[in-house]
Amino acid sequence: MAVPADFDLESFLPYLLNQAAEATSKSFQASYKATYGMTRTQWRVLANLGKFGSMTARDICAISHIEKTKVSRAVSALEEDLLLSRAVSPQDRRAEILSLTDRGREVFADLGQKAIEYDLALRAQIGPEIAAQLDELLRSIIAESGTDGDED
Amino acid sequence: MAVPADFDLESFLPYLLNQAAEATSKSFQASYKATYGMTRTQWRVLANLGKFGSMTARDICAISHIEKTKVSRAVSALEEDLLLSRAVSPQDRRAEILSLTDRGREVFADLGQKAIEYDLALRAQIGPEIAAQLDELLRSIIAESGTDGDED
DNA sequence: CAGTAATAGTTGCACTCGCAACCAAGTCAA
DNA sequence: TTGACTTGGTTGCGAGTGCAACTATTACTG
Numbered sequence: 001m002a003v004p005a006d007f008d009l010e011s012f013l014p015y016l017l018n019q020a021a022e023a024t025s026k027s028f029q030a031s032y033k034a035t036y037g038m039t040r041t042q043w044r045v046l047a048n049l050g051k052f053g054s055m056t057a058r059d060i061c062a063i064s065h066i067e068k069t070k071v072s073r074a075v076s077a078l079e080e081d082l083l084l085s086r087a088v089s090p091q092d093r094r095a096e097i098l099s100l101t102d103r104g105r106e107v108f109a110d111l112g113q114k115a116i117e118y119d120l121a122l123r124a125q126i127g128p129e130i131a132a133q134l135d136e137l138l139r140s141i142i143a144e145s146g147t148d149g150d151e152d
Numbered sequence: 153m154a155v156p157a158d159f160d161l162e163s164f165l166p167y168l169l170n171q172a173a174e175a176t177s178k179s180f181q182a183s184y185k186a187t188y189g190m191t192r193t194q195w196r197v198l199a200n201l202g203k204f205g206s207m208t209a210r211d212i213c214a215i216s217h218i219e220k221t222k223v224s225r226a227v228s229a230l231e232e233d234l235l236l237s238r239a240v241s242p243q244d245r246r247a248e249i250l251s252l253t254d255r256g257r258e259v260f261a262d263l264g265q266k267a268i269e270y271d272l273a274l275r276a277q278i279g280p281e282i283a284a285q286l287d288e289l290l291r292s293i294i295a296e297s298g299t300d301g302d303e304d
Numbered sequence: 305c306a307g308t309a310a311t312a313g314t315t316g317c318a319c320t321c322g323c324a325a326c327c328a329a330g331t332c333a334a
Numbered sequence: 335t336t337g338a339c340t341t342g343g344t345t346g347c348g349a350g351t352g353c354a355a356c357t358a359t360t361a362c363t364g
Contacts, residue, residue, distance in 0.1 A: 007264030009199040009216070013274050013283070014180050016290040017173035019217070023294050024166035039350070047161040058312060064161070065171065067352070072313060094312040094359045112159030122165050125296050126289055131165070134289055137278055138168040142175050144277055191320075210342060219322070224344060246329045246342045 017141075024122060031114045036081075036107060041066060041074040043111065046100070049084060050108030054099040056089065083107055169293075176274060183266045188233075188259060193218060193226040195263065198252070201236060202260030206251040208241065235259055 009015050025040065032038040038046070048060050057071050066074075075098060078084045083104035089095040100108060123131035161167050177192065184190040190198070200212050209227055213220050227250060230236045235256035241247040252260060275283035 006203070007199065007260075007267050008203060009196060011271075011287065012199075012267055013271050013286075014173065014176035015196070016287060016294070017169060017176055020290040020293045021166065021169035021173040024169055028166050041350085044161060044167070047159065047164075051158065051160055056312075068313070069315085069353080070351070072315090073350085076314090089312095092312080092360070096313080108159075115159050115164055119163075119165050122293070126292055130285075130289060133282075134165075134286070135163065135168060137282060137286055138172040140278055141172045141274070142168070193320085208342075213342095220343070221322070221345085222320085224342095225320085228344090241342095244330070244342080248343080 028115065028118050031118070032111055036111075039074065039077070041070045042077055045071060045074045046078060046083060046104065046108055047112070047115075049098060049100050050105065050112060054097050056095045056097055058095065060098070078104070180267065180270050183270070184263055188263075191226065191229070193222045194229055197223060197226045198230060198235060198256065198260055199264070199267075201250060201252050202257065202264060206249050208247045208249055210247065212250075230256070 029040065032040075032043040044064055044066060045060055048064055049055065052059075052063070057068065057075055060066065060071050061068050064071075075084065075086070079086060082101055084098050084100050086096040086098055089097050126134070181192065184192075184195040196216055196218060197212055200216055201207065204211075204215070209220065209223050212218065212223050216223075218226075227236065227238070231238060234253055236250050236252050238248040238250055241249050278286070
């Protein structure tokens with residue numbers, strides 16, 4: 001314990017995870033940024049609404065573990081681009097029910113398709129069977145390491 | 153190909169990687185942020201200098217794949233905190249040779265130790281053998297998906 | 305009911321980032 | 335040597351982020 005056992009960033013798990021995450025995210029980013037001028041957060045909010053249908057910002061936070069301020073701003077931007085609409089909840093007038101517009105659904109269909117293709121290509125590269133294990137590993141890391149964890 | 157095959161963010165590899173990366177990085181962040189008020193980039197620059205000794209900013213960029221402006225600013229901050237010093241290179245007066253100060257080395261020893269401990273704990277949680285495979289997977293993803301990919 | 309605590313969502317601010325533009329020093333070739 | 339090009343590093347600026355503070359509404363409790 002006396003000798004600092006030479007630390008090597010290159011084999012530090014958080015570092016490797018970051019590099020891999022950035023590499024893949026940046027790569028796919030082109031799809032939503034170039035074509036629709038969207039942010040990563042906006043894309044994620046859109047993806048959640050596309051998948052789960054109408055829901056409140058709070059629900060999106062709970063499901064996706066994205067900071068509420070980020071969601072708030074992403075929602076504003078998406079609304080401005082006419083990709084979603086808000087409606088005050090009858091049960092709770094603080095909450096707003098978010099729904100994709102027709103155009104929002106179109107964009108989701110397009111990007112969702114591209115995401116699936118990208119994901120499949122990635123899994124094909126590293127080997128489909130191994131990719132499945134990777135999923136499990138990542139999920140367990142996410143589950144264990146505290147709670148949130150967002151980042152774009 | 154007609155039906156959009158319902159896309160699910162939760163099993164999108166880039167998303168999972170991001171969540172895992174954020175979770176682990178945020179967790180370890182406490183070590184350098186709380187104690188030394190350092191940024192992730194600053195910590196990484198320090199780690200590289202600690203590991204490889206004196207080198208130029210350019211070298212750090214090449215090794216760590218961090219944007220040069222990020223390195224530039226991190227170096228300034230570290231210098232301000234007296235953790236490293238600069239010296240104009242005799243061979244090329246554009247370049248500056250960066251070296252950790254005594255204090256810089258102390259901090260690196262401390263954080264390096266904590267990083268090793270954190271890394272080991274993480275690997276223990278997911279299983280040491282599997283962790284080794286994970287390393288390989290991540291490296292191959294990083295290698296395949298283009299080049300850079302930094303992000304803090 | 306009043307009065308306090310909790311919750312949905314927004315906003316101000318300080319900070320980091322990425323990109324492009326920019327210096328200064330070095331290289332190369334006519 | 336001069337002029338065109340490359341390279342190490344910095345800086346200005348627009349944009350995204352996190353955190354804390356804040357508004358409005360709802361829930362709880364005596």
